[in-house]
Amino acid sequence: MQRKDFLEHVAWTGAGIAYALSAGGLMTGTALARGVTGSIDFVQISDSHIGFHQEANPDVSATLQSAVNAINALPDQPKFVIHTGDVTHLSKPEQFGTAKDILSQLRAPLIVIPGEHDFIGQDYNSFFQAFPTPKGGKQWFSWDQNGTHFVALINVFDFEKMGLLGNDQLTWLKRDLAAQSRSTPIVVFTHAPLYALFPSWGWTTEDGTKAIAMLQPFDNVTVLSGHIHQVVTHQEGNIRFATADATAYPQPAPGTADKPGPLTLPHDQLLRAIGYRNVVLEKGHAAAIDDRRFA
Amino acid sequence: MPAAAAAAVLLGAAAAIPNAATATTAQTVEISGFAFKPAVLDVAAGDAITFVNHDQEAHTVVAQSGAFKSSGLDTNDQWTVRISKPGKYPYFCSLHPYMKGTIVVRAARGMH
Known part of the structure; x- marks a missing residue:
């Protein structure tokens, strides 16, 4: 369904969507009418590592800017853009500042969740000051939009376990999902992959299986993550997992190198290995995920 | 010069400068290939332990x-x-x- 058709569909069903933008441009609105089912499109970007300046990408600000420019040029603007973490490389104030300068140019509302590179020094405040959550808390959150239930989880709070949700978050998630009908499409965002994608490189969530068990009963679940700087898809029952490319630099495919870390490619190849992702959710269909590279 | 202080200089890096009270040495942990090298480092109390990151990726050192x-x-x-x-x-x-x-820290090499 194209956006135009969707708008007509909304008009036809008489449902309305309200948005409120905070001063920071963050989305704070929710669908006015629960149970509205139409389509929704949004964009995911990830792993910008602002401040990184090594050979794998000497100018990560420029490639994040490329993503913002490309998203702003989309004829149909996404309902929101979510950044799934590692906005900065070293959590430095000037790195948060640069990231905010670039990301605030987005025309669509912006949502940002943290990665472990945004919490260096065991400091959570710098991130949340730069990128407040829609409801202002320093934690996970969910919202409803166009008949879809979106959940933003944070699995980088614990420094000795990568990643970890923790019991408080799992308890919250259980309650949050209990309020949803099984046919409601669910989209979950995390930084580190929620399933054991490649645990020996830290590409996992140690208690992710508990969250996955809570998601299993739903008809249509999509889990979108970052952290590993490449697209890897995976299916468990009705749950579709897809990690995203970085805007900064790629990492080796699981097990193809001794260690993870920045993968240095010639510049033209770099631009074919980083980018952003467009996602369209239509009623009764699995999410259509379109990964778009810079070259 | 007592033997202990001489040994400290020999084992340590060039920056080690024994003074009248204690003899400390400089020790280095190299971070490369996502590993701390050496993984176990013996030092004396007060020694300067320097971590150097050689990877393209960032790292931290947290006790x-x-x-x-x-x-x-x-x-x-x-x-x-x-x-x-x-x-x-x-x-x-x-x-x-x-x-x-x-890091294994032994009692300082005292010189009195």
Whole structure:
């Protein structure tokens, strides 16, 4: 369904969507009418590592800017853009500042969740000051939009376990999902992959299986993550997992190198290995995920 | 010069300068290929322990006990810590917690 058709569909069903933008441009609105089912499109970007300046990408600000420019040029603007973490490389104030300068140019509302590179020094405040959550808390959150239930989880709070949700978050998630009908499409965002994608490189969530068990009963679940700087898809029952490319630099495919870390490619190849992702959710269909590279 | 101080100079890096009270040495942990090298380092109390990151990726040095923690170490960044209390100090990288190391601190080599 194209956006135009969707708008007509909304008009036809008489449902309305309200948005409120905070001063920071963050989305704070929710669908006015629960149970509205139409389509929704949004964009995911990830792993910008602002401040990184090594050979794998000497100018990560420029490639994040490329993503913002490309998203702003989309004829149909996404309902929101979510950044799934590692906005900065070293959590430095000037790195948060640069990231905010670039990301605030987005025309669509912006949502940002943290990665472990945004919490260096065991400091959570710098991130949340730069990128407040829609409801202002320093934690996970969910919202409803166009008949879809979106959940933003944070699995980088614990420094000795990568990643970890923790019991408080799992308890919250259980309650949050209990309020949803099984046919409601669910989209979950995390930084580190929620399933054991490649645990020996830290590409996992140690208690992710508990969250996955809570998601299993739903008809249509999509889990979108970052952290590993490449697209890897995976299916468990009705749950579709897809990690995203970085805007900064790629990492080796699981097990193809001794260690993870920045993968240095010639510049033209770099631009074919980083980018952003467009996602369209239509009623009764699995999410259509379109990964778009810079070259 | 007592033998202990001479030994400290020989074992340590060139920066070690024994003074009248104690003889401390400079020790280095290299971070490369997502590993701390050496993984176990024996030092005397008060020794300067310098971590040098040779990876393109950033790393940190965080004691499990909370006794010390670095900021994010960029490529070629160095961070130095001195530990005065003898004991075993397991540490890890908070960005890659499977990267682990241990510093074993012995009582200082005293010179009186």
